[in-house]
Amino acid sequence: MGRPVSRRKFIFTAATGGIGLATSSLNRLVASTSPFLATKGTATLFSDTRKAPGDDLYSLSHALTATWASTLLGLQEKETQSPDYGGIRCPGYHNVHGRIGDTIYPFMHMARRTGDTRYLDAAVLLFRWMEANVSQPDGSWLNEKKDSWKGTTVFTVIALCDALQYHGDLMDTSFKNALHDRLLKAGEFIDKTVNIDYGNINYPISASYALSLLDTLYDQPKFREKGKLLAHQSMKFFSRNNRFVFGEGTPYYEASKKGCFSVDLGYNVEESLPNLALYGLLNRDEEILEMVTASLQTHMEFMLPDGGWDNSWGTRNYKWTYWGSRTSDGCQPAYALLADRDPRFYRVALKNTQLLQQCTTNGLLQGGPHYNSHHVPTSVHHTFCHIKALTTILDHKQSGHSGEKITPIPVVALLPRETAYGLRFFEDIQTWLVATGKFRATVTGYDREYKAMHNGHASGGALTMLWHEQTGPLLVASMNAYQLVEKGNMQADNDPHAMPLTVRAELTVNGITYMNISCLDATVSTSQSGNKIIIRSSSRLVDQDQNDPPQGAVHCHTEYIFSPEKISLSLNCDKVPVTYRQDVRVVVPVIAASTETVEVVNNNSIKIHKNKSLLTITADQPLNRLPVTADRIFNFVPGLEAVPLAIARPKGTIVLTVE
Numbered sequence: 001m002g003r004p005v006s007r008r009k010f011i012f013t014a015a016t017g018g019i020g021l022a023t024s025s026l027n028r029l030v031a032s033t034s035p036f037l038a039t040k041g042t043a044t045l046f047s048d049t050r051k052a053p054g055d056d057l058y059s060l061s062h063a064l065t066a067t068w069a070s071t072l073l074g075l076q077e078k079e080t081q082s083p084d085y086g087g088i089r090c091p092g093y094h095n096v097h098g099r100i101g102d103t104i105y106p107f108m109h110m111a112r113r114t115g116d117t118r119y120l121d122a123a124v125l126l127f128r129w130m131e132a133n134v135s136q137p138d139g140s141w142l143n144e145k146k147d148s149w150k151g152t153t154v155f156t157v158i159a160l161c162d163a164l165q166y167h168g169d170l171m172d173t174s175f176k177n178a179l180h181d182r183l184l185k186a187g188e189f190i191d192k193t194v195n196i197d198y199g200n201i202n203y204p205i206s207a208s209y210a211l212s213l214l215d216t217l218y219d220q221p222k223f224r225e226k227g228k229l230l231a232h233q234s235m236k237f238f239s240r241n242n243r244f245v246f247g248e249g250t251p252y253y254e255a256s257k258k259g260c261f262s263v264d265l266g267y268n269v270e271e272s273l274p275n276l277a278l279y280g281l282l283n284r285d286e287e288i289l290e291m292v293t294a295s296l297q298t299h300m301e302f303m304l305p306d307g308g309w310d311n312s313w314g315t316r317n318y319k320w321t322y323w324g325s326r327t328s329d330g331c332q333p334a335y336a337l338l339a340d341r342d343p344r345f346y347r348v349a350l351k352n353t354q355l356l357q358q359c360t361t362n363g364l365l366q367g368g369p370h371y372n373s374h375h376v377p378t379s380v381h382h383t384f385c386h387i388k389a390l391t392t393i394l395d396h397k398q399s400g401h402s403g404e405k406i407t408p409i410p411v412v413a414l415l416p417r418e419t420a421y422g423l424r425f426f427e428d429i430q431t432w433l434v435a436t437g438k439f440r441a442t443v444t445g446y447d448r449e450y451k452a453m454h455n456g457h458a459s460g461g462a463l464t465m466l467w468h469e470q471t472g473p474l475l476v477a478s479m480n481a482y483q484l485v486e487k488g489n490m491q492a493d494n495d496p497h498a499m500p501l502t503v504r505a506e507l508t509v510n511g512i513t514y515m516n517i518s519c520l521d522a523t524v525s526t527s528q529s530g531n532k533i534i535i536r537s538s539s540r541l542v543d544q545d546q547n548d549p550p551q552g553a554v555h556c557h558t559e560y561i562f563s564p565e566k567i568s569l570s571l572n573c574d575k576v577p578v579t580y581r582q583d584v585r586v587v588v589p590v591i592a593a594s595t596e597t598v599e600v601v602n603n604n605s606i607k608i609h610k611n612k613s614l615l616t617i618t619a620d621q622p623l624n625r626l627p628v629t630a631d632r633i634f635n636f637v638p639g640l641e642a643v644p645l646a647i648a649r650p651k652g653t654i655v656l657t658v659e
């Protein structure tokens with residue numbers, strides 16, 4: 001195994017900074033295995049003799065990982081005198097994220113696939129950067145250089161274990177031994193530190209898989225037993241009625257007034273469930289796999305037909321990016337590797353990967369569909385996390401670990417929201433899904449907030465998603481108030497005209513805004529009449545602390561009528577104190593990229609020309625366009641632009657049609 005390696009003394013090469021040992025190691029392997037040799041500079045290359053998997057998901061993943069990896073490689077700091085030598089910089093912000101070392105795994109995968117020794121050299125440099133910048137004496141790695149959070153060590157352990165188990169034969173002995181020694185120290189940290197109450201639930205769940213991988217590599221029974229303990233303790237964190245994973249926020253064990261626990265779709269489908277699925281597959285634990293399968297089926301209900309994840313209601317949706325979550329890895333390892341248990345799972349993985357491709361610009365995964373049109377700098381965090389997920393399914397497929405059962409699924413295996421099923425209620429999160437005609441919608445009264453944060457996800461019977469087959473998202477919720485809950489993992493919003501994207505009634509008094517979508521005590525009722533689905537709510541306009549305005553409560557009643565032909569939204573604030581009657585307004589931000597043309601028909605109607613369709617918004621009262629900085633407002637949650645409209649009265653009805 002080799003002696004422990006000091007991070008101050010850790011080098012693999014001469015002081016000049018060359019990576020001779022790593023390069024020669026791969027060259028020797030190539031020379032002995034591949035007849036397709038070429039020379040480019042000092043690196044020996046070989047063509048990829050393995051045939052790319054023929055089905056859509058794997059071919060797409062193959063192409064997308066190549067694009068992302070090449071871009072990340074080009075962003076690596078190569079200036080030897082730089083304190084960030086070996087790190088990978090964000091092109092827009094020039095910082096290096098603390099977890100960038102996780103990219104060692106996909107770089108090793110690409111080294112094998114392409115024979116390009118630059119990937120192997122880059123992996124070595126990344127490890128150097130990690131040890132110099134975020135490695136800690138207790139065996140952990142920091143989430144960011146100036147951060148105290150160490151929980152993300154579990155994800156780095158998974159990435160480095162995968163790099164070793166799939167591609168360790170490409171590594172120079174010194175590099176491999178250094179990884180071995182460092183992983184054992186990290187394993188000791190996880191074993192001693194992580195229990196079922198450590199952080200949010202995604203950490204102990206992921207630790208169960210990290211410890212199991214360490215046991216597989218090093219035959220450490222205490223790691224195996226601790227991993228098993230955490231995995232089976234996590235079984236009590238699946239909600240009673242719907243099998244949502246809960247625990248994304250505290251209190252862990254105490255329900256809200258409506259009986260809800262802390263659920264976040266993004267973290268569940270992109271982190272907790274994939275790692276628990278991988279744990280179950282590695283250990284052949286059928287009890288775990290059965291629970292994961294049931295939970296994946298529930299979460300699948302929230303995938304939109306374009307592959308977007310509808311996390312408009314989750315506790316941690318401050319990191320919602322429409323395709324998933326900003327700093328988690330991706331849904332593919334869970335859904336692709338368990339596709340033999342439900343044929344729809346393959347389609348989930350495929351649809352989401354297609355969306356990731358659509359949101360990739362200049363070789364990097366953007367933080368949402370409209371980042372590019374709004375000219376927002378992107379973070380490499382999305383890319384280096386999600387390339388791990390796709391690399392995982394590619395390596396499983398190639399190695400035969402679970403992947404031999406994965407086959408293309410016929411088109412008939414549709415996602416739940418690809419059919420017009422009507423109305424579904426999810427009691428554990430007090431949320432309703434509507435599917436009528438080509439419209440899909442979400443309404444929520446979910447009352448669990450994230451820890452001590454207020455005005456996070458929308459509540460109050462808010463319409464948090466309206467989606468149409470021809471247009472994509474039309475009305476979408478954001479955070480009620482954009483807050484940098486995780487400053488290192490979120491982007492600052494400096495637009496003076498920024499606002500929430502959620503349809504709402506609001507009142508501002510003395511600089512404090514009161515909204516119906518902030519009300520956690522709202523009541524929601526539903527009914528159906530013919531082909532119409534009607535959802536009504538009663539709430540109050542409250543501030544982030546659930547307080548009424550100084551002159552008394554303002555009650556709000558909403559009625560949403562969903563039919564195959566159109567959607568009608570009515571918001572009515574009654575018994576408004578005289579002092580406020582001129583200040584209460586209805587705000588309707590309509591999702592539209594700045595590349596889409598807005599046509600004013602008259603005072604009460606506008607049209608938005610979308611790709612191959614026309615959206616018409618008509619109101620019973622004048623519609624005013626609110627001021628914007630650059631033609632559109634933009635919200636980082638979930639990365640969309642919008643045209644902000646308002647009715648300057650305490651009530652109004654808006655009708656949306658698509659043709």
